[in-house]
Amino acid sequence: MVLTSTPSESVTARKLTTAKAMVEAISQEMERDPSIFVMGEDIGSYGGIFSSTAGLLEKFGPQRILDTPISETAFMGLATGAAVEGMRPIVELMFVDFFGVCMDQIYNHMAKIHYESGGNVKVPLVLMTAVGGGYSDGAQHSQCLWGIFAHLPGMKVVVPSNPYDAKGLMISAIRDDNPVIYMFHKGVMGLPWMAKNPHSLGPVPEKPYEVPIGRAAVVRTGNDLTIVTLSMAVHHALDAAEELTKQGIDSEIIDLRSLVPLDREAVLESVAKTGRLLVVDEDYQSFGLTGEIAAVVAEKDPRLLKAPVSRLAIPDIPIPYSRTLEYAVLPTAERIVAAAKRVMA
Amino acid sequence: MDNETRLGLYKTMVLSRSFEEAILRDYHADKKPIWDIGAGLIPGEMHLSAGQEPVAAGVCAHLTSDDAISSTHRPHHFAIAHGMDLRLLASEIFGRETGLGKGRGGHMHLFDPTIHFSCSGIVAEGYPPALGMAFAFQRQGKDSVAVAVTGEGGANQGAFHESLNLAALWKLPVVFVIEDNDWAISVPRDASTAIRSNAVRATSYGIRGIRIQDNSVEGVWDAAKTAIEKARAGEGPSLIEVHTVRLWGHFEGDAQAYRNDLDSLIDPIPAYANQLESDGVLSPEMVESIAQDAKSRVEDAFDFAKSSPLPSAAEVERYVFA
CATH class of the missing domain: 3.40.50.920 (Rossmann fold)
Known part of the structure; x- marks a missing residue:
């Protein structure tokens, strides 16, 4: 009865957590394209609070993996400006709940420049952010809020539920010429400090592949x-x-x-x-x-x-x-x- | 400063003023007898920069089309001083398909990648994207710089402070410009800002800051020269605050009843013409021919805009995504 969205399951036995699948996608794309860099809070030596960037600093160095000050407006805008000038930033907003301190840069700038410019200016970037509750983190650290991002025009919004999709959607998001909001649930990351979720571990092909954005x-x-x-x-x-x-x-x-x-x-x-x-x-x-x-x-x-x-x-x-x-x-x-x-x- | 440079500054200011005088004429022409901000060939809010031309002319004289500008809701003087094609600018303001944004942007949302120009209708929020442009130039090994513009009201925004800190931290090639025109719409500087000079705020973030008190285009030119050279040389950001003047309303239709300084305003363009005439750089005949030249360029752009097609409503959904 149970079908899977992971056609590769039969050809790969290797299993990764969602977090490791995301990191692998970013890492492979960074090797391919020198214009990609990663930026956010605690994404360097810490490796991302939810392990979404673990090991990247060691591999790519501080020129491409940048810890930022707690200045979300500044670094969200920096990502947009860098994308406008030909780079492909990946920027992490630690919890989606924090968007309130920087939303202007997201919905009024990142998301609207392509339209306002009549298609003359592209903003290719990935904004990744953690969502979801279930571990008693309270009202300001447990929300999903994807409806808000999906409501506002100009951003693609992807929400992977498993390691296979996490890697494929990340690669598609990085290669997309639009701002893509990539929302990962903490409960599917496979973090050692949260309740074990068997679905957070799954088969992931080693080679880069895309999961098309916009297909259920x-x-x-x-x-x-x-x-x-x-x-x-x-x-x-x-x-x-x-x-x-x-x-x-x-x-x-x-x-x-x-x-x-x-x-x-x-x-x-x-x-x-x-x-x-x-x-x-x-x-x-x-x-x-x-x-x-x-x-x-x-x-x-x-x-x-x-x-x-x-x-x-x-x-x-x-x-x-x-x-x-x-x-x-x-x-x-x-x-x-x-x-x-x-x-x- | 050589005479050619001084003449160049003057011509840039005149061209910008000439453009905005034409906007003033056409903007108000078809909004009578009953004022309707959404009516006419140029609908919507209109923020004109008359009086602030010295800031744009003095800064942009040191830039090439490889350098970036992230301007404000009041962007025309910077757009023109940075060399924007007047036809494309006018067409966007008239909401035409031939405009920079094919009529999707409007006068607060001008994007011209050929000269790396952008602006934002949200106060101070043009600062953060300028960091990214500078970051890209730095990573790409270019010696280009990014200029970020806001007003003195914007210097009280979080985006301003976050941007100064991050640019200083990462030594980004940015020049922060503050146009202090004394008025945040209707709120005077004294009622909005706790300190007299925002150069102090630059110092507090560990970067160079200077305040130019007299709206002098040559003063701006001098300060910008240093700031831009240092940014190009990898010596990080600087801040230039210019005490300038807003000759007209915050937006067209603003009755300015709150204003108590209208009698004491000095228009910087005739003032500079007088200075150049007394220095023997400019003659009355040259003043006239420079004005005529500017006017004919502006009228060409306006004719082009007015004869251009409006965007097709059937295409309204185009350009949401690349």
Whole structure:
């Protein structure tokens, strides 16, 4: 039943964590293209708070791997200016929650210059940032917020859920001539200091390869219900699907992988088959991804649906600290099972 | 300074003023009798730089088209002094398909990669991208420099302070320019800034800072010469603050009721003409011919813009992505 988006699984036995897959992608691209450099807070000798740049300083030296001061506005703008002048920066914003101190450089400059210039100026850069909760980091360090970036025009937004996609999407992002926001969930990185997640380790081919930006993956096929989700919640959905199978519900799971561009066709194709849609998101519910996916179906043909669309997302509250409270709002497997059963009822 | 350089500075200032006088004429021509900021051949906010020409002329005299400028919401004088094609500039302001941004940008969003020119409509936020341009020049082994411009109001923004620190830390070839025109829209400098000179702020970040008190184009030219030479030589950033003057409103249509200094303003262009005439560099006939020459270049650009096609609404989604 379970399909995979990793066609290479059969040809490679090598397994990497998501973090190591990202680093390998950056490293291979840096060897190929001297205009690439990496910049951010604690991305040098520390190797990135979430290990997204581990070992790069030793390999490429301080001219290309640059620790910055805690001046996000300055270094986000620096990345944009360097991209305008022909370099290909990779810049890390440690937690996506921190965008508030530098958003002007992101949404008003990085994202708009190509359009404002009538296509005369390109801004090829990758902004990578950690998202997600589940480890009691509180309201300012646990958000996903991809809906905000996807809402604002001019940025591509990619959200890998596994090591294979992490490497392929990173390579595609680096080679893209647009600003690409690359949002990695801390829970899928395979960090030794977080709860073990078996999905954070997976087969990754050694040679560079691209995963196309803008194409979703059907990570599990099924006939009764379509679950559209992304990032860490893909794994929760896969766990939920096993439980649902036991209860006689055969679910299909779509990992969006990219929010901009959004693979609307993949959603519609699956819903046309199953007739039921549950959207699962670790971002806030109102005015966000879940509503957008529901609109994709509603605008195309609501008659595809045999039952109303259901949404499971973070309710519109700050993410709580205490574990019992936080797990009451995260899209866990248990909550997905319950939501799926409601759609089937 | 030789006579040719002085004449060059004068001509640059006159060309910029001539361009903005033409904008003033056309901007207001079709907004009568009832003022509507979105109406007419040139719609939208219009921030003109009249009075601030000495800053742009003095700085840009030392630049080539390989050097970058990251300017402000009030960008025309820097664009013109840096050699922007007047037809492309005018066409963008008129919102035409032939404009720099094919009508997608407007007068606060001018991007010309052929002369490495850009600007930002957000106060002080043009500083950080200038760091990146300078960073790229440094890494590419070029001796080009990046000039970042803001106003005295912008010097109270976080982007300003973060940029000075990072440029100093990484010894980037940047020249920071502050146009202190005394007014952050309606708020006077005394009500916005705790110190008298932003050169002090440069010093606090370990870089050279100078304040030019008299809006003198030759004073700017001197200071910029040093700053740009040092940046080219790898000696890192500098800051130049010029006490200049905003002759007109913050934007066109600004009644300026808040202003108490309108009677004491000195227009720097006739003042410089007088100085050059008394030094025997300029004659009344030359003043007239320089003005005529500027005017004919500007009218050519405006004619080109007005006769250019508007962008097609069917193409509105083009250029969001490369």
